[in-house]
Amino acid sequence: MNVGTAWRAAAARLVIASDSPQLDAQVLLGAVLSLSRAALLAYPERELTADQHARYTAWVEAAASGVPLPYLTGRRAFYRHEFAVTPDVLIPRPETECLVEAALEWARRRAPARGSGLTLADIGTGSGAIALSLAAELPDAVVHATDISSAALDIARRNAEQFGLRNIQFHQGDLLDTLPMDLRPDLIAANLPYIPSAVLDTLPVARHEPRLALDGGPDGLALIRRLLRQAPGRLAPEGCLLLEIGADQGAAVHDLCIMAFPNAHVYIIRDYAGRDRVVETVCG
Numbered sequence: 001m002n003v004g005t006a007w008r009a010a011a012a013r014l015v016i017a018s019d020s021p022q023l024d025a026q027v028l029l030g031a032v033l034s035l036s037r038a039a040l041l042a043y044p045e046r047e048l049t050a051d052q053h054a055r056y057t058a059w060v061e062a063a064a065s066g067v068p069l070p071y072l073t074g075r076r077a078f079y080r081h082e083f084a085v086t087p088d089v090l091i092p093r094p095e096t097e098c099l100v101e102a103a104l105e106w107a108r109r110r111a112p113a114r115g116s117g118l119t120l121a122d123i124g125t126g127s128g129a130i131a132l133s134l135a136a137e138l139p140d141a142v143v144h145a146t147d148i149s150s151a152a153l154d155i156a157r158r159n160a161e162q163f164g165l166r167n168i169q170f171h172q173g174d175l176l177d178t179l180p181m182d183l184r185p186d187l188i189a190a191n192l193p194y195i196p197s198a199v200l201d202t203l204p205v206a207r208h209e210p211r212l213a214l215d216g217g218p219d220g221l222a223l224i225r226r227l228l229r230q231a232p233g234r235l236a237p238e239g240c241l242l243l244e245i246g247a248d249q250g251a252a253v254h255d256l257c258i259m260a261f262p263n264a265h266v267y268i269i270r271d272y273a274g275r276d277r278v279v280e281t282v283c284g
Contacts, residue, residue, distance in 0.1 A: 004044030010060045031073040079133040088151035090213040092129035115141030121185040128156030176230040184236040191244040192223040228260040238284030250276030257281045
């Protein structure tokens with residue numbers, strides 16, 4: 001079977017599970033053949049080997065059953081890098097780039113020279129998407145990445161090695177408790193689980209992605225509340241706290257941040273679709 005025939009057959013199979021079946025079929029085939037999508041389109045007559053065809057068929061069937069493409073290809077593009085991902089970590093979403101951009105904007109105002117002297121912390125790092133994006137963009141800052149999952153930290157370390165980053169440290173444990181007690185980050189960023197438990201049970205994402213990275217408790221804010229109880233004693237003076245939130249949680253998290261930091265300026269940042277996505281708390 002050649003490339004063109006293979007992806008057209010796959011696209012027909014993926015109609016049941018995807019809003020972009022042709023694109024998904026081409027992405028999967030490109031990963032099997034280690035070719036760009038442009039190369040696939042340029043040479044549709046290229047023949048697949050029996051092994052390539054068997055692997056592609058297996059991936060297409062998995063995708064048709066709902067397995068996310070990044071878990072099949074093992075890769076996910078985020079910000080300026082392509083991250084290794086496995087079912088041990090949440091798949092990075094484009095919306096989370098809003099948090100990265102907010103962190104970079106604050107850091108560059110505070111320390112314009114490549115983040116010099118800043119200490120940053122990413123709490124619940126998962127694949128390392130936030131922490132490693134910040135470490136790459138601010139090479140003179142020191143970034144601390146934490147996660148309660150050792151399997152997730154293994155993936156984050158793998159990504160750090162792939163990108164050649166040396167200004168990052170990893171810590172396994174619960175929220176801020178795992179950081180050294182004398183460490184007071186200038187910026188704390190966190191994309192914690194924020195989906196209410198009962199809602200999560202109704203969502204397809206719960207079938208494949210780690211519940212530990214999704215379940216935010218009864219109202220979705222359990223982990224955010226816990227972090228906000230810890231943060232006032234750990235954030236550096238004139239520091240910044242950035243929290244990713246669900247689109248309907250802006251007002252609630254804004255009020256929680258005001259309670260935790262009464263003298264701070266608290267802002268809600270919207271994502272590219274105009275939805276509430278990040279709450280920024282700036283002290284001092």
